Amino acid sequence: xxxxxxxxxxxxxxxxxxxxxxxxxxxxxxxxxxxxxxxxxxxxxxxxxxxxxxxxxxxxxxxxxxxxxxxxxxxxxxxxxxxxxxxxxxxxxxxxxxxxxxxxxxxxxxxxxxxxxxxxxxxxxxxxxxxxxxxxxxxxxxxxxxxxxxxxxxxxxxxxxxxxxxxxxxxxxxxxxxxxxxxxxxxxxxxxxxxxxxxxxxxx
Amino acid sequence: xxxxxxxxxxxxxxxxxxxxxxxxxxxxxxxxxxxxxxxxxxxxxxxxxxxxxxxxxxxxxxxxxxxxxxxxxxxxxxxxxxxxxxxxxxxxxxxxxxxxxxxxxxxxxxxxxxxxxxxxxxxxxxxxxxxxxxxxxxxxxxxxxxxxxxxxxxxxxxxxxxxxxxxxxxxxxxxxxxxxxxxxxxxxxxxxxxxxxxxxxxxxxxxxxxxxxxxxxxxxxxxxxxxxxxxxxxxxxxxxxxxxxxxxxxx
Numbered sequence: 021x022x023x024x025x026x027x028x029x030x031x032x033x034x035x036x037x038x039x040x041x042x043x044x045x046x047x048x049x050x051x052x053x054x055x056x057x058x059x060x061x062x063x064x065x066x067x068x069x070x071x072x073x074x075x076x077x078x079x080x081x082x083x084x085x086x087x088x089x090x091x092x093x094x095x096x097x098x099x100x101x102x103x104x105x106x107x108x109x110x111x112x113x114x115x116x117x118x119x120x121x122x123x124x125x126x127x128x129x130x131x132x133x134x135x136x137x138x139x140x141x142x143x144x145x146x147x148x149x150x151x152x153x154x155x156x157x158x159x160x161x162x163x164x165x166x167x168x169x170x171x172x173x174x175x176x177x178x179x180x181x182x183x184x185x186x187x188x189x190x191x192x193x194x195x196x197x198x199x200x201x202x203x204x205x206x207x208x209x210x211x212x213x214x215x216x217x218x219x220x221x222x223x224x
Numbered sequence: 225x226x227x228x229x230x231x232x233x234x235x236x237x238x239x240x241x242x243x244x245x246x247x248x249x250x251x252x253x254x255x256x257x258x259x260x261x262x263x264x265x266x267x268x269x270x271x272x273x274x275x276x277x278x279x280x281x282x283x284x285x286x287x288x289x290x291x292x293x294x295x296x297x298x299x300x301x302x303x304x305x306x307x308x309x310x311x312x313x314x315x316x317x318x319x320x321x322x323x324x325x326x327x328x329x330x331x332x333x334x335x336x337x338x339x340x341x342x343x344x345x346x347x348x349x350x351x352x353x354x355x356x357x358x359x360x361x362x363x364x365x366x367x368x369x370x371x372x373x374x375x376x377x378x379x380x381x382x383x384x385x386x387x388x389x390x391x392x393x394x395x396x397x398x399x400x401x402x403x404x405x406x407x408x409x410x411x412x413x414x415x416x417x418x419x420x421x422x423x424x425x426x427x428x429x430x431x432x433x434x435x436x437x438x439x440x441x442x443x444x445x446x447x448x449x450x451x452x453x454x455x456x457x458x459x460x461x462x463x464x465x466x467x468x469x470x471x472x473x474x475x
Contacts, residue, residue, distance in 0.1 A: 085326070089319040096291060096315050 023124045024075050024145075026051060028199030029061055030159025031072040032190055033130040034173060035138045035152075036182035039210045040130040043190045043219075044072050045159075046203035057202045057223070065091055066101045067214055069131035070207050071111070074159035075145065076124035083125055086114060104131035104139040108149055115147035122146050126158040136211045155189075161197035168193045183208050183217065191221045233346055233353060244353055245346050248376035251302060251355040252389060258288055258299040259387040259395055259420060260359040261403070262371040263413040266441030267361035269299040270417040272389075272425050273434050286452065288436045293318040295328050295448045296362030297440050301389035302376075303355040310354055314338055331362035335372045335380050343378025353377070357388040361440045363448050369440070384408075385416075391424040398423060410441055418465045432458035 031044045048059030062072040063084045071087070073080040090110055094102050102110070108129050115123060128142045142156035143149050150156065155173050157165035168189035177185055187206055194201035204219040233244040256274035260267060271288035289299050290307075292314050300307040317337045321329035338358065345353045353376040360372040373388060374380035385403045387395035398420050404412065417437070422430050432455040443449040453461065 085323050089323045092293070092319050092322070093315060096293075097312070 025160050025199060027077040028160050029059065029074050030157070030161045030165060030194065030197070030200045031061060031074050031128045032155060032157045032165050032169065032186060033128045033140045033142070034155045034169070034182060034186045035140050037176040037178055038136055038138065039179045039182055039208060040132065040138045040140055041182045041186045041206060041208045042070050042072055042128060042130045043186045043204060043206040045190065045194050045200045046205065047199070047201055048077055049199065054202060062205065062207065063087070065107055068209060069102070069104050069107060070209060071107070071127055071129040073125045073127050075126055079123040079125040083114070083123055087111065090114070104129065104133055108141050108143070112143055112147035112149050115143060115145065119146055128156050128158050130209065132209060132211060159200060161193045161200040164193035164196045165189060179208050179210050179215070187219055191219060195222055232350060234348065234350060242346060242377070245377045248353045248355045252357045252376070253392070255301040255389045256288060257387060257389040257391055257395060257421065257424060258301045258359055259385070259399070259417060260299060260361055260371045260383070261385040261399070261413040261417055262369060262383065263408045263410045266410040266413070266439055267369050267371055268410065268413040268417045269297060269359060269361050269438045269440070270421055271299050271436045272421060273436060276434055282433065286436060289438045289452060291450050292334065293328060295364060296331055296334060296360060297438060297450050298361065299359040301357050306354040307356045310338060310341070310356060313341060328364065330364040330366055331360065331370045332372065334362070335360050335374060339374050339378045339380045342374065342376060346377060359386065359388060363440065363442070387420070395420050395424040410439060414439070414461060415465055418461060422465070430462055432456070432462070437461065
């Protein structure tokens with residue numbers, strides 16, 4: 021029984037052509053017992069920067085509240101929105117502060133930089149950043165997501181195609197994992213708008 | 225006679241006064257005027273900038289009016305450096321409350337936190353008090369729009385309209401005359417603010433380079449909006465008021 025597999029859940033982030041997408045499942049349970057079909061794992065920092073947290077549910081909630089506090093202070097002092105790379109460093113340092121008693125959560129961060137360049141990254145539970153060029157995955161079905169993404173992803177996908185790709189990767193990966201699934205949500209972020217869609221998937 | 229009792233903040237004088245606190249308030253009476261007016265649908269904060277020079281980078285941050293969180297803003301009068309420290313503290317307190325309770329801090333509670341800090345500097349530590357007075361404009365779901373004033377002693381009170389800084393007693397008496405108890409809309413509050421500033425400011429001409437003007441109100445989406453007027457918007461507001469004044473003179 022690993023603490024990272026206690027509640028279940030997973031996330032995937034992908035880069036496209038002038039856009040990024042992030043998807044999560046909606047299951048929250050206690051080992052085999054499923055409890056919620058609308059657990060929020062993804063959070064927005066601004067309309068150009070989103071992140072998600074997989075792992076232990078309580079740490080997902082506490083970390084999202086901690087990040088909200090830090091980003092609010094940042095916005096007030098610096099009088100501007102936080103950049104994706106800066107936010108990634110904030111996440112990394114917040115996690116490393118607890119190096120020897122960590123938060124059991126592994127984040128995925130996606131967003132658009134100031135010049136609209138797509139940005140994605142993920143970190144491990146103690147803050148090691150993985151700046152990926154293609155996709156990032158985390159959660160109890162990360163292995164399955166790696167397989168789906170490697171097979172389906174290609175560079176320079178338009179927002180609509182990126183949505184299809186990330187959705188298929190998520191839906192099929194979670195169907196091979198008992199602790200993930202029970203619904204899915206996808207955010208596609210472009211320079212002009214964010215489109216949020218809820219996917220229809222197997223509810224078993 | 226007072227000199228023996230005024231160098232240490234933590235000592236009363238024989239007459240029962242805290243001289244350092246009074247000297248702090250004296251410092252504030254030389255600072256640029258700041259006034260706040262409470263309306264039914266929002267609050268107006270207006271302030272006179274003391275430091276103006278052609279060489280000053282105007283587009284850089286505000287000097288008198290600051291945002292504290294999503295539902296509150298404040299105007300300062302006094303030593304700007306002291307104000308900056310206190311504002312950072314207020315912002316941290318507001319975020320800590322949000323982190324702990326998952327809701328925005330009630331307006332009066334944030335004022336109390338600030339005042340408790342300021343009071344500490346009049347009783348412990350042997351450090352001088354903060355030479356700043358604040359006007360807090362905020363909204364919460366319990367009491368709606370509220371306006372508070374706090375001073376270096378750590379005392380605070382709620383106001384319908386008030387003024388701090390230079391010429392504040394003058395402005396206060398005008399506000400007392402002209403503030404309407406009922407039917408005070410944000411629009412009325414804005415014009416009253418301009419009128420009061422025009423009558424009490426030291427400089428002969430009123431311009432957007434000398435004023436900071438902001439409103440706290442509810443936007444169409446129901447969220448609290450803080451609007452810091454740009455130079456053009458201030459000029460427009462002054463024009464609207466001045467035009468009205470000219471018309472009266474002509475007739």
